[in-house]
Amino acid sequence: MTVDNLSPGTATSATDDITPAPARQLRTRGGSRSRRGISGWIVLLIIAAAALLMIFPFWIAIINGFKPAADYIQDGPISLPSQLDFSALVDFWRGVDFNRKLLNSVAISGSVALIAAVLSLLSAFAIGIGRIKGRVWILAVFMVAFTIPQEALVYPLFVLTRDLGLYDTLAGVIIILAVLQSAFGTYMLSSVLGAFPKEMLEAARLDGANRRQILGRIVLPLTRPTLSVLVTFFFIWTWNDFFLPLILLPSADNQTVSVALGALSGQYTSDPTALAAASLAGILPALVFFLIFQRTLMRGVNLGAVK
Template identity: 35%
Template sequence: MRVSAAERTMNYVILVLFALFAAAPMVIILRTAFSARLGETGDFHPGNFIDAWRIGNFTDTFINSVVVAVIVVVLAIALSTLAGYAFATMRFRGSQVLFQLFLLGLMIPSEAVVIPLFFDLRTMGLTDTYFAIAMPQVAQSVAFGTFWMRAQFRSMPRSLLEAAALDGATAVKGLTRILVPAARPSIVTLGVLLLVWTWNEFLVALVMAPSGRLRTAPLGLANFQGQYTAETALLAAAAVIVALPMLLVFVFLHRQFISGMLEGAARD
């Protein structure tokens, strides 16, 4: 189908308008982050970021967020890949019922289970630990990740595994040497999604670590906001600090997304 010059121009106009609409809040926050604080003069104050980092104690909160994110992403991807492989390629008694139980994890919001889960973990003495913050998020992530990876593995030709089996490859080798490399774009995308969700998680980290010792970056930002409501420049700088790691992840992995998709199209 040929696209006329008018249609192409209209597409670009619409895309530019949507881009401006999405970028406007970020530009405003970034401009505010460099603006003068109360009692200061001038238009450019990069020191706001240093002050926000020091006052908000973001060193500790970032370390906590990184530790939790690594635990959640690594465990969730590993478990989701194994479960998705099993549901996509194996037939066993109760597999459909078990998969429906996995899907149930997508339908139950964390708000419905976080309080009972807190009391259970407190009884076992596990609150205020990385385990208490990470494991509920692993469970939630595995529910989505299993659905994601099952769909990816089911879309692949079964002839790949059959050929590997004829060559003497076990089920584990078929997964690690054939399906996982072929599904790399989907695994990378899943990892980025889980990383963003884990990094931005607020409720679980708030409830499971009531002492504040393991406060994550979003909790640190909320605490910072409660103390410096009048300092909009510091608040904007703190918001940029918390959001910057995820922005860098998207920028860094953007080419890998495109490269992975092009490789998949070339194989097809």
């Protein structure tokens, strides 16, 4: 059968049949790549829009924190300042003794992050590697513990700190928040250590290593990325915590940054420019901490995903 005796439709189908397989594969791959490219651009636009929505409050705090009060009254909160005015930030810094509040927040957040990470590691080591009895029920208790709202715990914690002489002290808040944060850390690390290679542990025991040496020389180096993630989370969560420091630290000398910010806004009076300057002063330390440790945070998250 020759090509001249074929109809146009038959000739087309014959041409398709004799098309080389690599060419057909290239056309298929090209179409899939174009579809993936379009979907990738859509995802990128959605992420960019979400990022702009998250950055917008921070941008409002910046432009209003350095804006004169007259500009705010005349042009509103979205307009750019006609000149940079640092008076609101300076007045807030001096008025609430922000140096002391900043020192209190750094001391509490840093101590809670380190203590909670150590408690989480020790507890998870006993549950995940030590294989203590009833580990499933213990993990269930830890899971319930970090889901209980602070409002349900505030009265028992108030009575406990008062009876122990820890009320209105930084040590009392550090101990309470470290224990509460370690519940989540224990639950997270237990799942990691539960899948720890048994061959490595058995080899270490055959070499004469005790539990302390296994923890310090084997478990700790391998879980360091996960611990760095927990330390970062614990620090930021404690820095932003408002309710427990408000109840347990009533004196002005022991208050944290979040409590000082909450005291600026009343029911009937508020200064928008001072509030924006105060918010900016409260956000910047946590933002700087996150920027410093973001590489460690991302490395720990990626390493955990690969494992």
